[in-house]
Structures are given as structure tokens and as C-alpha cells.
Amino acid sequence: MACRISELVLDARDPERLAAFWREVLGYVELGREDGSIEIGPPDTGFGGPQPTLVFNPVGEPKAGKLPLHIDVNPTDRDQDGELARLLAAGAVPADVGQTGEENWHVLADPEGNEFCLLRKRLPTV
Structure with a gap:
């Protein structure tokens, strides 16, 4: 099991x-x-x-600093650029974690600053 x-x-x-x-x-x-x-x-x-x-x-005060876990998301019904625009409109903000600009993902933060990544590959809905 x-x-x-x-x-x-x-x-x-x-x-x-x-x-x-x-x-x-x-x-x-x-x-x-x-x-x-x-x-x-x-x-x-x-x-x-x-x-x-x-x-x-x-x-009252969530743990500060980089968490050992973050969430990755993939678009399901549009391309990465379209999904990035949607997430930014929903309140996500770009986050800098030392990217080079050559990555095929975007690092974002939610409204409380929790980092997550928007990956490129489009996945089917479940």
C-alpha cells in the first residue's frame, strides 16, 4: 500500500x-x-x-523565510502567457528568487508572499 x-x-x-x-x-x-x-x-x-x-x-504570524515546500501550477485551458496574465490579475505578483531570465517558468507570490511557480506545460483538467 x-x-x-x-x-x-x-x-x-x-x-x-x-x-x-x-x-x-x-x-x-x-x-x-x-x-x-x-x-x-x-x-x-x-x-x-x-x-x-x-x-x-x-x-498571527506565519513562519518567515523560505519554506521547504512550494506549489507549482500548470495551465489547463490556455498557454503560459495567458495564464500568467490571469494569475497577475487575480493578485499574484512576480517574485525574484535569483532567476536568470532563461527559465521556462515564472516565479510568483500569492497575496501573503508565498512563492509558487507557473510552469509552461499545459495539462489536461482532472
């Missing part, structure tokens, strides 16, 4: 804002709330489906 990633849990100063941002990015819906935490996930399948859900836990 093996395990499967079912949830990714992120500390957040403003769970509402981050949940709204990531719902827009991923096309997720709100699945539930408990003790100030907000869980979002794929519509129709929710928790336990093929994609992990995201849980935003309220904390």
Missing part, C-alpha cells in the same frame, strides 16, 4: 484572502470552515478526490 497527498495545509494571516486567491487560481470551491480554518478543493469531488484540497489555518 501507499499513501496519497489528500490536503496541503498553509498557515495564513488572512485565510479569507488566501482562500479566495487560490480558489481563483485553481478553480476550487470552498468545502468547509472549522475553527477559523477554510478548506478549498475541486468542485464535485472535494476531499478525497484525485487532487489534494488546501486548508488555510489562521495564525
